[in-house]
């Protein structure tokens with residue numbers, strides 16, 4: 104807002120800070136004031152225009168020309184000069200992928216890379232997902248307690264993602280620490296002291312991705328019959344280097360390792376937490392597993408793992424009656440849109456029988472809508488199927504939930520559960 108004019112936004116809006124405890128604990132609740140009375144506002148604290156209502160968020164997603172995704176993976180907390188030095192020294196060059204690419208390149212690239220997501224191609228992965236989940240279940244079934252994040256919900260999506268991509272995994276723990284560095288780097292608020300360590304982590308991740316890519320490219324060039332989405336991309340790079348560029352391959356390798364597994368791991372943890380908190384709905388699922396796909400969708404609406412996403416205006420544009428100037432950075436809070444009573448009746452209530460859960464915004468919307476949404480859904484459904492079948496009497500343990508402080512990716516860092524092993528159905532009825 105121009106100086107001299109009285110600012111149209113409330114003090115609460117102007118000082119809105121997504122790193123504050125309210126948003127970090129419950130982003131939808133933190134934006135209730137905005138949904139109710141100032142649906143589009145400028146946060147001076149963060150330098151972003153915040154959009155909180157369902158229809159407004161959808162309108163921004165729908166027009167990716169006026170509202171460019173170019174800033175989707177921008178560091179929300181600018182690098183300090185010391186951190187910049189680290190990135191420069193290490194040759195860090197993360198740039199456009201798909202999710203932050205403009206038209207017309209984005210659509211040409213997306214079309215060239217769609218085959219791996221066809222329903223038949225995805226169906227081939229289902230047995231692998233079920234096998235992985237069963238192995239994890241076997242390991243804990245007689246234990247009577249577990250941190251499901253540690254014992255299953257991180258490893259399964261990670262392994263599935265790497266298999267889907269074809270990326271060889273030689274060092275899981277290293278990749279796990281890289282993912283955290285990438286999330287904090289993109290969506291977090293590292294202190295100036297932490298910035299250098301985060302930059303070092305990200306730069307190592309970048310160089311690691313380059314090495315893996317070089318190995319995979321050599322296999323393609325040697326004509327090896329190797330399978331996976333990264334291999335598809337490398338092959339398309341050889342056919343259409345202007346569309347599927349070299350930098351794209353390297354940037355995508357880094358972005359997709361996070362996009363394909365953390366989102367799903369956190370969404371699964373959120374879903375199990377919600378379902379186990381609403382015992383009657385959990386019981387309904389145990390009695391009738393056909394309800395699981397609808398339950399997955401409702402959990403993605405109620406407690407999604409991607410709670411906010413960004414755009415930047417390419418010209419002056421109106422959103423919800425407010426004019427956002429050209430170059431305005433926008434934070435769409437999908438967690439808020441998913442709790443908008445204008446679209447979802449009684450929105451704060453988890454209700455697996457709701458008929459419009461699938462309208463949620465957790466996968467984005469429009470030209471960039473998540474390509475992996477059906478992989479994520481399938482994994483969540485299989486995880487819930489196996490747990491509800493083999494330990495239907497599972498309960499949440501008393502615990503305080505903690506989150507990695509950041510504005511977009513959300514899910515508990517641990518999910519402690521317990522169950523009476525003498526009541527395991529497979530013991531009573533072997």
Ligand code: HEM
Pocket residue numbers: 164172201202203213264267362363364366367370407408409412465466467468469470471472473474475476478479480
């Ligand atoms: C894009 C969320 C799982 C691959 C996105 C976007 C969101 C998102 C919010 C941006 C959408 C937009 O701008 O409109 C999620 C969530 C997941 C999930 C919540 C799990 C529950 C996956 C998986 C994969 C994947 C498993 C890959 C195997 C992608 C890709 C894009 C994308 C490639 C970019 C599409 C484009 O820009 O054209 N996802 N994602 N995602 N996601 Fe996912």
